[in-house]
Amino acid sequence: MARKEKRGRAGKASYFVPATSGKYVYSGPLYSPDKSNITAKEANVRRMLFSIGITALSAICGFLPVPGLGNTFYVLVPYALTLIFAAVSLWKAGRIAHWGGENLREYVYNTTVVRLPWLLVLCALFAVLSIVGEVLYLILNGINKADLPFAIIFFFISAAVSVLTLIWRKVETSIQWNKR
Secondary structure (H helix, E strand, O other), rough: OOOOOHHHHHHHHHEEEEEEOOOEEOOOOEEEEEOOOHHHHHHHHHHHHHHHHOOOOOHHHHHHOOOOOOHHHHHHHHHHHHHHHHHHHHHHHHHHOOOOOOEEEEHHHHOOOOHHHHHHHHHHHHHHHHHHHHHHHHHHOOOOOOOOOHHHHHHHHHHHHHHHHHHHHHHHHHHOEHHH
């Protein structure tokens, strides 16, 4: 029978063993990026630029007086999820950068590098769904000429968020990680 993998602090604690000095030392596997096409520092810079840009663009959409964003669930919920997934991807990129992008411990690798591509897909998906929701709102409620410029800006920014997250995902999945 297979042993159930521990989660949370118990899972992290299983990687540490006591040393002769009384301190605990990490004894688990380490992951490092393959340096054949990009260095870890360059990957961290790209990762942080993408994550900060996507999160900032997502936040800017919230400050626009877009007609459907204030009171319509089918616009507000996808936008909020876009912003949440953008912020979580920023957090994951920051965790990778904190470790220098090299020699990630296995529990850090599993919670950041492995999960980041799926978070980016979800962020792009919800950005597109917020565009669809806003279009639906404009169709159902009519287009007010005063609100149209903000809706167009919202469309372009949300489309940019979606495209940037998919580009970032492609860049992120092209990095090969070696276990040692």
